[in-house]
Amino acid sequence: MSEDAFLEAYDPAAFERPALTVDLVLLGLLEGRPAVLLMKRSWHPHAGRWAFPGSFVGLDETLDAAAGRVLQEKAGIAEGSGTRLEQLYTFGAVDRDPRMRIVTVAYLTLMPEAAFTQSLAGGAGLSAAVIEVPWTGEAGGPVAAYLAGDWDERAPLSFAFDHADILALAILRLRGKLDYSDVGFALLPEQFTLRQLQDVHEAILGTPLNKPAFRRRMLDRGWLVPTGAREAGTSFRPAELYRFQKPL
Amino acid sequence: MSEDAFLEAYDPAAFERPALTVDLVLLGLLEGRPAVLLMKRSWHPHAGRWAFPGSFVGLDETLDAAAGRVLQEKAGIAEGSGTRLEQLYTFGAVDRDPRMRIVTVAYLTLMPEAAFTQSLAGGAGLSAAVIEVPWTGEAGGPVAAYLAGDWDERAPLSFAFDHADILALAILRLRGKLDYSDVGFALLPEQFTLRQLQDVHEAILGTPLNKPAFRRRMLDRGWLVPTGAREAGTSFRPAELYRFQKPL
DNA sequence: TGAATAGTGTCTCTAAGACATTATTAT
DNA sequence: ATAATAATGTCTTAGAGACACTATTCA
Numbered sequence: 001m002s003e004d005a006f007l008e009a010y011d012p013a014a015f016e017r018p019a020l021t022v023d024l025v026l027l028g029l030l031e032g033r034p035a036v037l038l039m040k041r042s043w044h045p046h047a048g049r050w051a052f053p054g055s056f057v058g059l060d061e062t063l064d065a066a067a068g069r070v071l072q073e074k075a076g077i078a079e080g081s082g083t084r085l086e087q088l089y090t091f092g093a094v095d096r097d098p099r100m101r102i103v104t105v106a107y108l109t110l111m112p113e114a115a116f117t118q119s120l121a122g123g124a125g126l127s128a129a130v131i132e133v134p135w136t137g138e139a140g141g142p143v144a145a146y147l148a149g150d151w152d153e154r155a156p157l158s159f160a161f162d163h164a165d166i167l168a169l170a171i172l173r174l175r176g177k178l179d180y181s182d183v184g185f186a187l188l189p190e191q192f193t194l195r196q197l198q199d200v201h202e203a204i205l206g207t208p209l210n211k212p213a214f215r216r217r218m219l220d221r222g223w224l225v226p227t228g229a230r231e232a233g234t235s236f237r238p239a240e241l242y243r244f245q246k247p248l
Numbered sequence: 249m250s251e252d253a254f255l256e257a258y259d260p261a262a263f264e265r266p267a268l269t270v271d272l273v274l275l276g277l278l279e280g281r282p283a284v285l286l287m288k289r290s291w292h293p294h295a296g297r298w299a300f301p302g303s304f305v306g307l308d309e310t311l312d313a314a315a316g317r318v319l320q321e322k323a324g325i326a327e328g329s330g331t332r333l334e335q336l337y338t339f340g341a342v343d344r345d346p347r348m349r350i351v352t353v354a355y356l357t358l359m360p361e362a363a364f365t366q367s368l369a370g371g372a373g374l375s376a377a378v379i380e381v382p383w384t385g386e387a388g389g390p391v392a393a394y395l396a397g398d399w400d401e402r403a404p405l406s407f408a409f410d411h412a413d414i415l416a417l418a419i420l421r422l423r424g425k426l427d428y429s430d431v432g433f434a435l436l437p438e439q440f441t442l443r444q445l446q447d448v449h450e451a452i453l454g455t456p457l458n459k460p461a462f463r464r465r466m467l468d469r470g471w472l473v474p475t476g477a478r479e480a481g482t483s484f485r486p487a488e489l490y491r492f493q494k495p496l
Numbered sequence: 497t498g499a500a501t502a503g504t505g506t507c508t509c510t511a512a513g514a515c516a517t518t519a520t521t522a523t
Numbered sequence: 524a525t526a527a528t529a530a531t532g533t534c535t536t537a538g539a540g541a542c543a544c545t546a547t548t549c550a
Contacts, residue, residue: 016307059264063340090338092311213539236500237547484527485520
């Protein structure tokens with residue numbers, strides 16, 4: 001075909017191509033609520049708005065490698081720290097960046113508690129924003145984010161570029177995988193109670209769940225190992241702590 | 249951040265970037281079996297192997313638009329012909345193409361019977377290959393494809409580049425969406441029998457299904473409208489023909 | 497003892513699998 | 524009639540929702 005003939009004579013520099021980046025939706029928990037790490041833009045365009053950390057994709061690095069590099073450079077998290085990277089979707093609207101044509105591969109990053117707070121305190125300029133998921137049934141909907149601490153006082157913060165769409169899709173993906181995969185556990189610390197696990201599920205789904213049914217489902221799955229230890233610091237009956245471990 | 253300062257002074261032509269393409273997994277049915285449309289490569293590299301049709305992404309076209317253009321140019325299908333395009337995954341291994349760095353956004357294309365046979369007969373050099381899905385449980389596995397007609401005689405054909413991975417992922421995605429979305433119907437003609445629908449599901453899942461339960465599930469969902477007509481040409485009791493229509 | 501939440505028992509309802517039975521068409 | 528498949532009835536079982544009840548801890 002002509003495509004092959006074209007490629008045979010192709011000069012890589014001859015034609016303009018879109019630039020290619022990766023952007024990371026860094027998800028974790030803040031006081032039990034789902035939250036993302038964002039950078040406040042101080043330059044044009046979209047100065048004052050909030051964006052996910054990202055980077056250009058190098059000529060000799062994989063997409064996954066570029067995402068891992070961003071995790072390292074901008075969030076201060078080394079690979080293999082329990083943080084999980086998963087490709088989410090590729091966004092290619094022509095005018096998504098006013099400066100030039102940039103196609104971005106969005107990654108969903110699930111951070112356990114330790115990694116999340118570590119990169120928040122890392123001084124790399126990342127802020128945490130709590131996510132509020134409206135109940136929209138099966139369909140996806142707009143997702144609001146509020147700067148940590150001011151959850152019920154301030155206005156939702158505004159996103160740069162198409163990053164609001166990216167976040168909405170990330171939540172949708174999370175929802176879809178919630179009850180057949182182990183994404184719910186990836187956000188929790190090493191040890192957690194069943195109530196914490198249920199809170200995470202409810203926050204992501206945006207709807208309350210039936211307590212006995214939820215416990216049965218989780219325990220019957222066989223992924224939870226009781227530690228024998230109990231939570232501390234409550235003024236009532238402390239719950240048992242569990243560890244997540246897939247059998248075999 | 250330095251990223252912004254960098255971009256301010258950025259000369260779009262100054263740094264080399266990966267090339268960006270779209271590739272289309274064109275899925276349809278051939279004698280009731282799932283099949284894909286492929287092009288046999290006659291040039292180096294990977295001459296003699298089979299590849300999905302694709303194209304470079306233009307500087308001023310959306311990813312979806314580029315995919316639609318490929319559908320038009322290489323499969324001869326106009327948009328809005330009932331064929332559905334859905335972004336699948338972006339493949340970015342550094343050496344996936346030996347000539348240069350090419351990142352490709354793979355699209356899953358569900359073609360109804362009419363469109364599939366039309367583009368097969370269109371003379372654009374596309375061949376149909378029947379897909380054989382091994383039963384691999386929930387996990388994805390290798391997917392074999394056989395040139396139409398020689399299904400049980402010939403060896404499975406070999407794919408160019410990483411296109412075997414792309415096909416395996418396409419089947420996996422299809423499986424996942426099969427029983428909560430309408431992808432099963434997108435492959436069938438306007439009117440079809442419940443047995444045809446079940447055959448499609450079984451072929452994609454790679455496992456037999458319980459007939460009464462399948463019928464109940466499909467009919468209770470409310471997406472099937474009985475037409476009153478019946479299939480013709482059987483030597484036994486003809487089945488009722490249904491149309492797919494989502495309520496509201 | 498009271499407040500608050502952890503954790504469980506049980507009933508009901510829904511949906512799926514298994515299997516058998518009836519229905520309908522062509523030859 | 525016979526062959527072949529369509530279409531349905533029914534029994535059983537698994538799992539979820541609802542709701543009430545018991546258990547355990549701190550103040």
